[in-house]
Amino acid sequence: MSIAAPEPKANMGQPVPRYDAVPKVTGQAAYAADVPLFNPAYAYLVTSSIAKGRIDHFDLTEAKAVSGVIDVFTYENAERLKDIELFSKGGYASTTIQPLKSAEVEHDGEIVAVVVADSIEAAAEAAHRVKVDYALSAVTPTASFDSPGTTSARAQGQSALFNEDPSVGDFAAAFDQAEVKLTASYETPTQHHNPMELFATSCVWHGDRLTIYEPSQYVYGLKNGVAAQLGIGADKVRVINAYVGGAFGSKGSVTPRTAIIASIARKLDRPVKLVATRDQGFTIATYRAETRHDIQIGATADGKLTALRHEGTEISSRADPYVVGGTKTTTRIYACPNVASLVTIVRADRNTPGFMRSPPEVPYMFALESAMDELAVKLKMDPIELRRINDTAKEPIGGKPYTSRSLMACFDEGAKAFGWSERSPEPRSMSDGDWRIGYGCATTCYPTQMGPAAARVHLQRDGHARVEIAGHELGTGAYTVIAQAAAERLAIPFENVSVAIGDSDLPPAPVAGGSNSTASTCSTVMMVCDRIRQRLFKALMPNESSETVGRAQSNQGVDLERAFDALGVNAIEEFGEWKPDDAPKDSFEAMYKGHVRLVGGPGLKDRMAYAFGAEFVEVRVNRRTGEIRAPRLLGAFACGRIMNPRTARSQLMGGLIWGMSSALLEATELDARYARYVNDNLADYLLPVNADAPSVEVILLSEEDHQIDPAGAKGLGELGNVGTNAAVCNAIHHATGKRIRKLPVRIENLLA
Numbered sequence: 227m228s229i230a231a232p233e234p235k236a237n238m239g240q241p242v243p244r245y246d247a248v249p250k251v252t253g254q255a256a257y258a259a260d261v262p263l264f265n266p267a268y269a270y271l272v273t274s275s276i277a278k279g280r281i282d283h284f285d286l287t288e289a290k291a292v293s294g295v296i297d298v299f300t301y302e303n304a305e306r307l308k309d310i311e312l313f314s315k316g317g318y319a320s321t322t323i324q325p326l327k328s329a330e331v332e333h334d335g336e337i338v339a340v341v342v343a344d345s346i347e348a349a350a351e352a353a354h355r356v357k358v359d360y361a362l363s364a365v366t367p368t369a370s371f372d373s374p375g376t377t378s379a380r381a382q383g384q385s386a387l388f389n390e391d392p393s394v395g396d397f398a399a400a401f402d403q404a405e406v407k408l409t410a411s412y413e414t415p416t417q418h419h420n421p422m423e424l425f426a427t428s429c430v431w432h433g434d435r436l437t438i439y440e441p442s443q444y445v446y447g448l449k450n451g452v453a454a455q456l457g458i459g460a461d462k463v464r465v466i467n468a469y470v471g472g473a474f475g476s477k478g479s480v481t482p483r484t485a486i487i488a489s490i491a492r493k494l495d496r497p498v499k500l501v502a503t504r505d506q507g508f509t510i511a512t513y514r515a516e517t518r519h520d521i522q523i524g525a526t527a528d529g530k531l532t533a534l535r536h537e538g539t540e541i542s543s544r545a546d547p548y549v550v551g552g553t554k555t556t557t558r559i560y561a562c563p564n565v566a567s568l569v570t571i572v573r574a575d576r577n578t579p580g581f582m583r584s585p586p587e588v589p590y591m592f593a594l595e596s597a598m599d600e601l602a603v604k605l606k607m608d609p610i611e612l613r614r615i616n617d618t619a620k621e622p623i624g625g626k627p628y629t630s631r632s633l634m635a636c637f638d639e640g641a642k643a644f645g646w647s648e649r650s651p652e653p654r655s656m657s658d659g660d661w662r663i664g665y666g667c668a669t670t671c672y673p674t675q676m677g678p679a680a681a682r683v684h685l686q687r688d689g690h691a692r693v694e695i696a697g698h699e700l701g702t703g704a705y706t707v708i709a710q711a712a713a714e715r716l717a718i719p720f721e722n723v724s725v726a727i728g729d730s731d732l733p734p735a736p737v738a739g740g741s742n743s744t745a746s747t748c749s750t751v752m753m754v755c756d757r758i759r760q761r762l763f764k765a766l767m768p769n770e771s772s773e774t775v776g777r778a779q780s781n782q783g784v785d786l787e788r789a790f791d792a793l794g795v796n797a798i799e800e801f802g803e804w805k806p807d808d809a810p811k812d813s814f815e816a817m818y819k820g821h822v823r824l825v826g827g828p829g830l831k832d833r834m835a836y837a838f839g840a841e842f843v844e845v846r847v848n849r850r851t852g853e854i855r856a857p858r859l860l861g862a863f864a865c866g867r868i869m870n871p872r873t874a875r876s877q878l879m880g881g882l883i884w885g886m887s888s889a890l891l892e893a894t895e896l897d898a899r900y901a902r903y904v905n906d907n908l909a910d911y912l913l914p915v916n917a918d919a920p921s922v923e924v925i926l927l928s929e930e931d932h933q934i935d936p937a938g939a940k941g942l943g944e945l946g947n948v949g950t951n952a953a954v955c956n957a958i959h960h961a962t963g964k965r966i967r968k969l970p971v972r973i974e975n976l977l978a
């Protein structure tokens with residue numbers, strides 16, 4: 227065991243090394259753009275340099291003169307694709323803005339032309355020679371909240387993702403009468419996922435069949451969505467990606483590029499390969515939109531919350547009402563009898579935003595957990611004690627109990643390991659030479675979500691098994707935990723299990739989003755493996771009652787040779803479909819059509835399904851220069867059954883680092899005059915390096931939850947980076963006495 231492979235505690239699996247470790251570290255793992263194609267043509271995108279207006283005229287003479295250019299596609303000659311609905315409205319699409327459809331330009335960086343050539347160099351050269359004349363809109367594009375010309379409306383009901391503004395009791399009266407009151411506003415910036423693997427797509431036709439090699443978090447969604455756009459049957463489309471080089475939500479829905487490339491490949495009767503550039507990724511896919519929050523909290527003098535109001539405002543595009551709506555979480559996390567909330571969407575001339583790691587909780591918990599710290603300061607109370615006083619086994623809006631909730635256990639273990647007791651509570655009271663020291667903490671939580679899935683398991687007489695399920699390996703450890711789940715249930719060694727995922731020809735699994743993958747895929751695979759065991763035991767015990775067989779099945783090892791002799795075969799296969807409690811009636815049908823039917827979090831009928839954690843940050847702020855460092859990040863997490871402490875730790879560690887980064891570094895800067903992203907590259911879009919996170923500690927608590935899902939696992943992929951941004955700001959307040967309510971925190975915020 228090592229730090230990277232923590233000793234498993236009760237209810238944890240073994241920290242086996244990753245199933246895909248060797249192919250990855252030896253460079254054998256083939257990502258979408260690595261898959262060799264026969265005689266491909268190369269596509270290169272041309273994107274708009276205006277945010278609002280019309281294309282007046284293309285001059286393609288110079289572009290077409292570049293040696294090796296095959297053709298240039300614009301709205302004037304591209305195939306008309308069929309419209310598909312937005313993902314968050316129950317469809318497939320990341321945006322309903324479909325480029326190459328008309329002369330209209332709806333956001334900066336929209337695809338306006340695609341150059342195809344015999345080499346990527348020729349395509350790039352020609353793309354830079356495409357001349358586009360625009361007729362600017364008479365109306366100036368609107369960039370963000372304070373731009374003139376935006377429109378806004380209540381979010382509720384505009385998106386399938388957000389159908390309530392939770393409230394209970396009488397907030398106004400309770401706040402009015404509260405002994406202690408806090409009113410504060412918070413702001414989070416635009417951010418982009420920037421996964422290492424770029425937005426690549428290769429399309430190959432074999433007759434009327436299309437194969438797409440593209441990094442995707444949802445191969446069934448991509449297959450069905452692109453088929454609908456092309457007007458062909460979904461059975462004619464296959465999506466393959468054995469590995470995805472990071473996604474974080476950006477590869478969960480169908481972006482416009484895929485069907486465009488597929489239609490060009492069909493027209494040219496030749497494979498076409500696209501690797502969009504880093505800067506194009508900022509506008510041809512999705513991002514985390516900026517948010518604003520107004521929080522009001524009323525409390526008794528001894529710290530009990532009596533009133534809470536959370537109003538959130540989010541940016542979306544003119545075309546689409548994308549919303550994250552984190553009030554569904556923030557109104558339910560602490561005991562409070564009087565709660566009000568409201569979420570508003572503001573429309574601007576931007577590309578449509580979308581899912582980005584922990585979409586609702588990262589911005590909304592920043593506001594709530596900053597406010598809780600401010601309240602603790604007002605009450606002269608330890609911030610952990612404030613959370614303890616308001617801890618609850620039932621959410622306050624509907625009174626539903628949490629299936630399990632180890633929040634305070636996380637705070638206690640985290641505080642001990644962090645050395646919280648050495649913190650002197652007064653701001654500006656701890657220092658080391660020129661460095662002011664601050665300790666901050668915050669709650670993290672993330673809904674446990676699950677979706678219907680199907681799997682096929684093949685077991686051979688020699689004790690080798692193959693598991694097939696169209697899950698997704700985003701770098702999270704999906705192969706590994708699926709293989710572990712099968713090995714456990716079949717009682718065979720991990721090394722004997724081979725796993726096939728990332729292929730839409732396999733049985734369907736949900737989108738690898740909302741941290742549902744482990745719960746959904748492992749629950750399904752375990753169920754199918756159990757059916758295999760059942761068949762083996764029935765064959766071995768033909769004359770016993772099903773009760774006796776069932777007992778043996780759950781308690782005994784199986785002699786495979788004898789069982790297969792009894793069956794008279796050398797291999798058996800089982801296929802099965804699983805769906806979580808409360809899943810809608812059309813779940814299985816929808817699953818094959820690439821529609822997501824996730825349930826969980828606050829959405830279950832009679833219970834609340836959440837994972838929890840406590841996060842601690844030490845900051846050091848230089849008293850002369852204002853430089854901010856975060857020498858220590860620590861998180862203690864409880865997530866039900868931990869399938870693999872090594873891959874779990876890795877997810878949570880990455881989350882902590884990203885959470886810190888989202889407080890101190892990351893922001894996409896907007897030029898409000900042109901509604902344009904300015905720092906659309908990895909040099910100017912600040913990201914942490916090793917030296918920015920010298921110490922990151924992850925503590926995994928034992929937790930058992932028998933109500934959550936058959937695997938007993940809560941999602942943890944997105945848990946780590948929730949709350950960290952608040953913990954950083956709370957630590958900065960402790961160090962400096964300055965409360966920063968707008969992210970990211972910059973040196974200049976601390977010099978004034």
Ligand code: MOS
Pocket residue numbers: 443473474475476478581582583584585738739740741944
């Ligand atoms: Mo995650 S933003 O649900 O991929």
